[in-house]
Amino acid sequence: MPRPDGRNPGDLRPISFQRGFTNRAPGSVLASFGNTKVLVTAMATDGVPPFMQGRGKGWLTAEYAMLPSSTETRKSRDRVNSVDGRSVEIQRLISRSLRGVMDLAQMTERTIWIDCDVIQADGGTRTCAISGAYVALHDLLMHMDGRRVLRGWPLKSPIGAVSVGVVGKEVLCDLSYVEDSKAETDMNLVMTGDGKFIEVQGSAEGAAFDRCELDAMLEIGGAAIRRIFEAQKAALVAPK
Numbered sequence: 001m002p003r004p005d006g007r008n009p010g011d012l013r014p015i016s017f018q019r020g021f022t023n024r025a026p027g028s029v030l031a032s033f034g035n036t037k038v039l040v041t042a043m044a045t046d047g048v049p050p051f052m053q054g055r056g057k058g059w060l061t062a063e064y065a066m067l068p069s070s071t072e073t074r075k076s077r078d079r080v081n082s083v084d085g086r087s088v089e090i091q092r093l094i095s096r097s098l099r100g101v102m103d104l105a106q107m108t109e110r111t112i113w114i115d116c117d118v119i120q121a122d123g124g125t126r127t128c129a130i131s132g133a134y135v136a137l138h139d140l141l142m143h144m145d146g147r148r149v150l151r152g153w154p155l156k157s158p159i160g161a162v163s164v165g166v167v168g169k170e171v172l173c174d175l176s177y178v179e180d181s182k183a184e185t186d187m188n189l190v191m192t193g194d195g196k197f198i199e200v201q202g203s204a205e206g207a208a209f210d211r212c213e214l215d216a217m218l219e220i221g222g223a224a225i226r227r228i229f230e231a232q233k234a235a236l237v238a239p240k
Contacts, residue, residue: 031132058107
């Protein structure tokens with residue numbers, strides 16, 4: 001069955017990482033996966049959370065939100081003490097994923113904040129955010145290294161993420177909203193540069209999936225993330 005935008009099953013949407021999108025944060029990237037666009041900023045503040053104090057290490061945490069106009073019908077803003085469960089789950093995913101490729105002992109007691117704001121949503125916002133966050137984090141760490149506030153280079157590996165799923169009994173990569181909304185299986189993959197998975201989030205929305213479909217989703221997703229690594233690398237060597 002042809003995809004709505006004419007892509008082959010394993011094709012990514014057009015992706016890009018526009019660095020220096022804002023001039024306040026040392027790491028600032030507009031990450032685009034097709035019509036999904038996420039502004040990711042990375043900044044550091046002095047100090048760490050209480051549970052990390054006295055360990056001589058840094059910390060990294062992320063926040064995620066969708067702007068009201070990111071969807072076709074206005075989405076209400078998250079309020080203090082009233083963040084919706086989906087946003088909490090996604091920001092925890094982003095935090096876990098990035099900490100998975102960080103050696104926090106190479107930082108002094110500073111906290112890195114990764115802010116991911118979805119300005120336009122068309123499926124795959126969390127995977128777009130993670131992939132863009134790697135680029136923003138890299139730029140922030142370069143800035144910190146230039147200020148000599150790092151003990152060593154903390155970033156151990158690239159990291160990328162992509163959505164995969166089964167739609168109409170066919171395994172597809174990087175689902176748009178129209179595909180995701182009718183997927184029988186929906187999965188998000190987060191992978192490091194050496195091909196190891198940090199996160200495999202998958203669930204059957206309709207019929208259960210079998211081992212062959214799972215293996216196919218891991219294979220098609222892994223190949224797509226390797227192409228994301230290439231796009232990240234190209235963005236990081238290009239001038240801001």
